[in-house]
Structures are given as C-alpha cells and as structure tokens.
Amino acid sequence: MRRAPAIALGLAALAGALAPSSAAAQAARCSASALPVAVVAPTPAAAAYGKELPLLARSTGRRVTGLTLRLTRRGRTVARGALGRALTTSGGRVRLTVEGALRAGAHRLAVSGRASGCARTVTTTRSLRFSAARRLAVTGVDEGDRTPGAPRQVTVRVRPRAGVPLRLVRATLLDAAGRTVGTGRRDAAITRATPLTLALSRDAGAGTYELVLSARSGKERASRVLRRALVLAAAPPAPLPTPATSLAPTTPVETPTGVTPGVFAQGISLRWSAGTGAGSEQRGFAVPGIGSGEVVCSPRAQYLRVVPSDGSHETSMVLWTHRDWTDWRESALRESTTTLGSSPEFLEGLNKFSAPAWDGSSNGSEKRSHGYMVGVVSDRGPFGGPGEARTPTTIRISWDWDFTTGGAERCSVDLDVHTEGAGGDGPGTLQARSLPVTWRGSATAAGRDAVVRDVPGFGRVAVECRPGPSGSRRLTVVDPAPGLRVDAWTFQGSDTTGVSLVAAPYVLELPTNGLVQGELWIDDGTGRKGDLHELLVASRWKVNDPDPAQNACGLAGQVLRR
Known part of the structure; x- marks a missing residue:
C-alpha cells in the first residue's frame, strides 16, 4: 500500500516526459512543408487559358479540407480559387479565376489547407512556370457535336498534319466570358483524324465558344497552342419514332413524332478579298445528332466536308450541285454514303477541276466559279440493323470566287444548315418538320415505311416507301388547305x-x-407566295432484289418554314 504514491509519481513523470515529444510530432505533422498536396497545370502553355485556370490537385496522403490556391507573379496576384470539397488521393480540379491575363514565365503558387488530424490551416508555396507557345499547326479541328445519350459531352475531331503526330493533347472549351465549360485530353499520339471527347462541367447551350487546343507536335518537347471558334449545337434532337403499324398504301395515318416543331438554324458566311484570305478561309458547323462539318474556300482548296461522329452508323449525304463558269455550266446529283470500312467523312468539292496555285501562277484550271449545292444529310442507324428514322439536316450553300489576279483574289460562301428542334407554331416562327423513313430488308418494312407530319395552314405531309415492286414511294399532301400550290423539281x-x-x-x-x-x-389570288414552306426529300430505294433481305429504303426529308 505504501508503494502507490511512488507509482503515481512515476506515471506523472513519464507523462511529462512524453508530452513535449507528442507536441513536437504533432507540429511536424501539421507543418507547411508536410501539406500533402500535389498541383499541376493541364498544359504549361500560358496561351491555353482564358479567364479560368483549371489546376489539377491531388492529395498525396491525408485528406485535405479548405483547399485554396493563389497564383502570383512578381508579388502581384494573377489568379485565385478554392476547392469546395475535401481533397483526397483521387484528386480534383481547382478552378482559379484569372485576374487580367496569364503570361509566360515563373510564378509562385500558394497552397493552403488543413490536413486530416491537424487543428490549423497551413500554407506552402511552390514554383509554377508557364511557357510562351507557338501556334499548333493541324490540318483541321471539326465542329463540336453533342455525344448521343450524354448531354454533358462534346466530341471534336482533331486532324494532324500528315507525318506530324500530336502528343499530350489537351482541349479546353471557353464561353464568351472566358470561363471553362469543358475539358478533354488524350495522352496517346494522334497520327490521323481522331475524335476527342470533352466533358462539360456546366450546362452549355447552343452557340459559339472558343476551343483551345494544346499539344506537342512531332518530337518537340514544348506544347503548341491553337485557339479557334467552335459552334456548339443544342442537344441532338431525339430520333423520330417509327409508326406503330404498317399503313395501308392509300390511307396515311398521323404518326406522333415526340419532337416539338422548331428548328436549330445555322447561318454561316465566309468572305475575304484583296488576296487576304489567311485566317478567313474556313468555317465550321454542327450537324446535330450526326456529326460536324466545315466549308473551306482558299486558292488552294474549295470544298464542303461532313464528318459523322459515329462510325457504326450508315450516314448519307445527297447534294444537287450546280457549277457555273460563265462560259459554260453543269449540274449533277452527288451521293455519298458510309459503309463498313469506307472513309469516315464526306468531302464534296465546290470546284470541279484541280485547284489553282497559291502564288497565282497558271497551274490549275479553275480560277473563277460560282454555284450552289442543296441537299440532305441523314443517319440511317447502325449497320446491319433494321433501320432507324432519325432527324435529318438540310444544307444550302452558294459560292462565288475569283483567283485570276495575284493579290486581288476573293471568295464568298454562304451556308444555311437546318435541323428540327424545339420551337413553336406562332406566326412567323421558324420551323422544320422532319420526314424520315428507313428500313433494311423487306421483312422489316412493316411499321417503318411511312411517316406523316402536320403542317399548319397547309395540311398533312406524308411520305411512303412501301416494299415490293407494286408498292408506292411518294410524297402526298393530305387534307390540303384551299389555294394550296406545290411547285417541285426532281433531280x-x-x-x-x-x-x-x-x-x-x-x-x-x-x-x-x-x-x-x-x-x-x-395562292390568295395576288400571285404572292404567302407563308412559303420549302421542301427537300432525298430518296434512295431498291424493292426488286431476288433476295428480299437486300431490299432497302432510305428517305430523308424536311419541310421548312423560313
């Protein structure tokens, strides 16, 4: 019993001896140098960023809360931001708001946060260097297309120059205020036209954005940067449902579409003159639900190009082309269709002959031309399937160029692209109504061989494509309004x-x-074309093959109120 005080005294002494050691360990554990955070920039090229600097942060150990970042240069704050959640080893993106412009050179990054087990916030600083980047040279970057079934994804197609692969590709999508709305990356080398998917961090409506693309070109160790405008369409219109039952040849029945009549319209102009075409020779556009496209007019090349985004689908582009060289002219129907193993894109020349030389020499034979194209781009569904009736897009394009005199070259191109989308039926409202019919194999035609759309003030427009040699393949206006006139041309x-x-x-x-x-x-008796609607229907069908499974039909039409 007399030993108890001695034991108590010994324990107290031991606790006193341990207390300073524990405090020292805790202090070391929570020191600034021990803040377990790694931070990197997606690309070191300063030109790749707008009003937001999205840095990638990751905990290298313990969980970190209250993470804030401040970037300075020569004592002045350049950008700052915070992560609104705990940082773990899985990492996160910290969006810093840039105050002014981000420039090349050395910067200091202050990283503040509280690691798990620490009672206080600590700050550590480190160096972060950004470089001045040269312009990235690529053959092209196609317009953004919403990824089907993933409204917060956009796919662009990057085409490197022949023999010059791109490595460590980084893409950032900026809105008009310079804020980042989407990012994407690809570490593997790109040697040919390759889709690159950007994940959208916030809702991005239809409109024009800025795409910033950085990559290492060839064997270079520094990144190059390309900035360009990118037109983003609205979310793809839903595929039009096929009829529930096969329709009798003489009794078209209303088919519900599930799409509110309206239109997503893109009006694109390309113009340059006085030989100054550099930077103004290309314009891009979206083909909602199908892919993207571009139009190019330079003394070296003049073409319309459409790139479908899904190589597993059969896609078609049908164009009526008229070219006029003043002394003579020609017109022709052109159809391009993807097949398994075919080229993944459509390239239709505005020119007919070889392009003239850039230096204005006599090489090449087409230095002056004007003309137009009108047609339909459609998606017929997956290869090998029974066919799907999907929303088509119509294209109307006209051009006029003169490259005869060096230093005075000029070119103008106007392009209108229309796709059915959300809208309404108010007076003067721009509207498009789709008329798609697709089937493969006579046995699959039932329930897929007709569609009917209401066109207020005119009646109902029906298209049919019945199987068998005796079946009807036609367009009919049902319940026509008084005074209706239909003027049509078949190419x-x-x-x-x-x-x-x-x-x-x-x-x-x-x-x-x-x-x-x-x-x-x-026709109201005055001869004026009141409430004019334009009609386009691309038609391809085969119904007499000895093997019924080889028969098919693809109709892609649109009624458009301008």
Missing part, C-alpha cells in the same frame, strides 16, 4: 424535271435515287 443524275400541283391529288413520286426540292404556298 436525278444530271436531269431535272418540274411539276406544279394546283389541285388535289397533291402527289409527288419519289425517285429511285434522287432529290426532290419544292415549295408549298397558298
């Missing part, structure tokens, strides 16, 4: 035939392989 090969319908039945036979262009309007 096949290099031939054009026209017809004017002023009374029922309003029926247009659809060609085996061709394009129908028309106008629907109401």
